Amino acid sequence: MKRREFLIATAAAIAAPSFPSFAQTPRRLIAAKRQIEVRGRLAGVYGLTDANGKPGIFANEGERFTVAVENRIDDGLILHWHGQTKADATQDRARPDGGALQPGGVDNHDFELTPGSHWMHAHTLHEQLLLAAPMIAREKDAGDVQDVVVMLHDFSFKSPDEILMGLTGGAGGGHAMHGGGASTPGMMSRLRNMLDNMTGGGHGGHGSMSGSSMMGGPHANDVPYDAYLANDRTLDDPEIVRVTRGQRVRLRIINGGTATAFFIDTGALTATCIAIDGTACLPHSATRFPIAQGQRLDLLVEIPAGGGAFPIFAQVEAAKMRTGIVLATTGAAIAKLANDGADAMPHTDLSLDAILRARDPLVERKADRVLPMVLGEGPNYRWTINDRIHGEDAPIAVKRGERIEFRFMNPTMMMHPMHLHGHHFQIVEIAGKRLSGPMRDTVIVPPHMSVTIAVEFDKPGDWYMHCHHLYHMATGMMTAVAVS
Ligand SMILES: [Cu+2]
Structure with missing residues (x-):
């Protein structure tokens, strides 16, 4: 499919005022190669589209994901249904014994979609090549709003393997799936001491590209990207979404970036956050919101009666680079937008999470167990949980019905967006x-911080828990929870 056709299909898919039932659309999803144009150069990437070329799915609450997934890429495919809490563990290839769907193969899935803004993505380095798509079940109470889906990506003309080599310095590090590398006795206690002291700085042993980590401050953006994309486009040629004066628009923003956290900047429009990671929260209004890798933000904005063009930016944390889309009424003049913002954004942190309240929180009760999860860093870009890379780790055994609190502690200099498969959890503690x-x-989980989440484990099976920085995951920052 030509880029223009793809973009037209995308625009039609996301700008339609009402949506046909998912059940009436062809129930196929195809993972395949495609080409896009980035800053004047053609790039070979992957896509996940239905038979009409529309990326991902946009269904309604209550519908089922009864879909045949076809693998038309020349490599094994491991997909994760991110945020789908109603799916059995066996529906997800991204599990310890899930294997890969071989080229030419078909997987048949059937589960009830979880309402909200979710997404699907490769659980491998393929994610860097844009193997990701929206997976949205429009809420019954979404009301009369125009839905606009925005998928963010970080983009490089280098292959993900080259990027990984650059990070590990070619040392191979503790590559996930292969194990290797001994865990150092006493490392845990040293990490804990470091956390207790919260002295900041002074820890070395970082990978070759991360020198600033050794200089004491928090550190972000360890991959030098060529571009940042919103719905596959840069601000050189952003997507223009046609909107109506006085109409409310629900932005459903997905951070599909592999190593990049952003701030969403809604500029002249005050936005009301109504859901995060696909779960409803009490409304909170602002113009700037953090969104880490894997996270979603549902923001309501109202187009002023006078109309106009309203850029919605996604700016990289601790940097000026940005991407975005433009909401525009008919006839509005659309100014050229710079790829850099005027000022650098801060580092992402938990200040939004400290304010937000869940619409449907967990019932308050004492946890059955509290488990410390120390996020660590070793030489040559070796990222660990409780001093172990994935492959050296043992799954965390949990009984069905248990409520577990995981206390993440981060003595490293990088933020880690920690993701649990198959469950939503509640944030119940920030910095004590x-x-x-x-x-x-x-x-x-910001540098030198602790945050605790509470999880009700209600479904049997093995569920990955990992850092959603792709290269941290690939070099070891992953484990599993085994629910029996
Ligand atoms: Cu990480």
């Missing part, structure tokens, strides 16, 4: 302070 926070499936 208890709270009844939002429900999420991916939580920011």
Whole structure:
């Protein structure tokens, strides 16, 4: 499919005022190669589209994901249904014994879609090649709003393997799936001491590209990207979404970036956050919102009666680079937008999470167990959980019905967006302070901070828990929870 056709199909899909039932659309999803144009150059990437070339799915609450997934890429495919809490563990290839769908193969799925803004993506380095798509079940109470889906990506003309080599310095690090590398006795206690002291700085042993980590400050953006994309486009040629004066628009923003956290900047429009990670929260209004890798933001904005053009930016944390889309009424003049914002954004943190409250929080009760999860870093870009890379780890055994609190502690200099498969959880503690926070499936764990999440394990099976920074996951920052 030509880029223009693809873009037209995308625009038609996301700008339609009402949606046909998913059940009436062809129930196929095809993972295949495609080409896009980035900053004047053609790039070979992957896509996940239905038989009409529309990326991902947009269905309605209550509908089922009864879909045949076809693998038309020349490699094994491991897809994750991110945020689908109603799916059995066996529906997800991204599990310890899930294997890969071989080229030419078909997987048949059937489960009830979880309402809200979710997404699907490769659970491998293929994610860097844009193997990701929206997976949205429009809520019954979504009301008379225009839905606009925005998928963010970080983009490189380098292959994901080259990027990984650059990070590990070619040392191979503790590559996931292969194990290897001994865990150091005493490392845990040293990490804990470091966390207790919260002295900041002074820890070395970082990968070759991450020198600033050794200089003491928090560190982000360890991959030098060529571009940042919103719905496959840069601000050189952004998507223009036609909107109506006085109409409310629900932005459903998905951070499909592999190593990049953004801030959403709604500029002249005050936005009301009504859901995060696909779960409803009490309304909170602002113009700037953090969104880490894997997270989603549902923002309501109202187009002024006077009309106009309204850029919605996604700017990289701790940097000026940005991408975005433009909401525009008919006839509005659309100014050229710079790829850099005027000022650098701060680092992402938990200040939004500290304010947000879940619409449907967990019932308050004491956890059955509290488990410490120390996020660590070793030489040559070796990222660990409780001092182990995936492959050296043992799954965390949990009984069905248990409520577990995971206390993430981060003595490293990078933020880790920690994601649990198959469950939403509640944030119940930030930096030692208890709270009844939002429900999420991916939580920011800032450098030198602790944050605790509560999870009700209600479904048997093995569920991955990992950092959603793709290269942290690939080099070891992953484990599994085994629910029996
Ligand atoms: Cu990480």
